[in-house]
Amino acid sequence: MAKRKTNGGAVDGAGSVLSTIAGPAEPAHPTRLGPPNQIAEQLLTKVVTDQALAAGMPFNPTKPLEYGEAAYTPHEGDTESPASDWATASTSTESVASPKVGDGRPDIGGNPLDGPLDRVRVDDSGRELTTNQGVPVADNQHSLKIGLRGPTAMEDFILREKITHFDHERIPERVVHARGSAAHGYFESYNDLCAITRAAPFSAAGKRTPVFVRFSTVAGERGSADTVRDVRGFATKFYTDEGNWDLVANNIPVFFIQDAMKFPDLVHAVKPEPHHAMPQASSAHDTFWDFASLSPEIFHMLMWHTSDRAIPRSYRMMQGFGVHTFRLVNAKGESVFCKFH
Ligand code: HEM
Known part of the structure; x- marks a missing residue:
């Protein structure tokens, strides 16, 4: 029997916290997102401190100093400090360790995209190129030709598979009932x-x-x-x-x-x-x-x-x-x- 996934039932207001299309209708945040769960708590901290950070500077008080005479002596600009590092985290799962993302200790203030790409490089040496069916392929850059300058042979199933795959890479959206859950x-x-x-x-x-x-x-x-x-x-x-x-x-x-x-x-x-x-x-x-x-x-x-x-x-x-x-x-x-x- 299918096992139902559950996060402990509905928690009032939680949906609006997670919404990506609009802010919460009620300014009050839920105090929890389902049963105790570290990632959910981090998400809540992130959302709450995120909005507190934004609320801390409802307008830019130093904006007028960018105009007129005042602009000749540039002002440093005001800043606001977040109550928690989670406010500026890119996701609430940054602290989850995995071989791909590292030890789960966020590099506060650092941007991994500025660094070398070695952390996401994969060593494929020793693995051969194959067709979709797993047949080893020595070369997928040259099709089979009849003679030195002859026409392309339709027997070249590797060429045909590569082109067929390419032609079908984009799956069109259903004409009706495209949006579903x-x-x-x-x-x-x-x-x-x-x-x-x-x-x-x-x-x-x-x-x-x-x-x-x-x-x-x-x-x-x-x-x-x-x-x-x-x-x-x-x-x-x-x-x-x-x-x-x-x-x-x-x-x-x-x-x-x-x-x-x-x-x-x-x-x-x-x-x-x-x-x-x-x-x-x-x-x-x-x-x-x-x-x-x-x-x-x-x-x-x-x-x-x-x-x-x-x-x-x-x-x-x-x-x-x-x-x-x-x-x-x-x-x-x-x-x-x-x-x-
Ligand atoms: C002239 C009659 C109808 C035609 C020609 C027709 C055609 C279609 C087509 C082309 C799709 C999209 C399939 C896809 O791309 O995956 C579809 C989906 C669907 N149709 Fe119809 N339809 C008809 C009547 C109905 C009726 C009477 C019902 C309700 C009983 C219905 C319920 C659905 C549902 C629920 C889906 C979405 C299926 C899914 O969620 O995977 N259709 N239909």
Whole structure:
């Protein structure tokens, strides 16, 4: 069974301390970040002393001395001392020792990037170059040619692998559901459902199947906001006794279109306007309403989409709907239709 990672549950205010997009809404800091943990305490010290350092100089008192007559006799400038070295640390894990980063004693005032690169050099002598499959390669700078000045031979699998790898180095972003977050957990069957299905997760009451659930927004790209008005995805991977089983769901029980043929048009319409890239990740714009106004089948979905359901409080506060009708088959080969809602 999947083991849930935990940091001891929610600690009020901790999220805003760790936030990288805005300062805390409440000026008060939490007094702890979960159960006792040295790195978390250092992080808290860092954040608190960091902000105290910034608050110590709300404006630059010597700025006026940079202008006019006063500028002829340069002034040293005011300074503020941090209450702790952690305030100026680059990370809260600077004191963690490892073969790569050293003994964990920060060099206060020093910048390792100014020094020689020997600390990160690796000695590869004695190790041969290989293809991706591990075949030793003597030379990956010259392709196989027919004769002295002849054409390149397509038999040169090392050349083909190198170029194929190069051509595929950039993996494009998913067209939809690009932004997501996921969690491990388990699915527990309340009842023995053998009468209607022979699928392993439903074979006994109380049977637990490990799952990995990926929640997502749909329209926005990977850097977009989580707070937009949009459908939310709910994709579950069940690690069943018989292999992996994927079930996709949305948090709305119906869908925009009834024919996959329209999907590229729907997605093109909902993506940002091409000339100003607005709106990001949301759907309140002309191209989307143009498409919607010409698709009568979309209106049921729009009623859901313009309700509060499309701005859920969090991924924890939403439901999952498989939308499609599925067929369940039991050990005797008898089938029934079902919806996973
Ligand atoms: C015409 C119908 C649909 C088409 C053509 C379609 C197409 C797609 C495509 C192309 C992706 C991106 C896959 C990737 O790049 O990894 C995707 C992802 C997804 N779709 Fe659909 N979709 C359709 C309907 C639905 C419906 C009805 C649901 C809800 C039951 C749904 C739920 C999802 C989810 C949750 C994901 C993200 C999966 C993940 O997190 O890995 N889609 N879909």
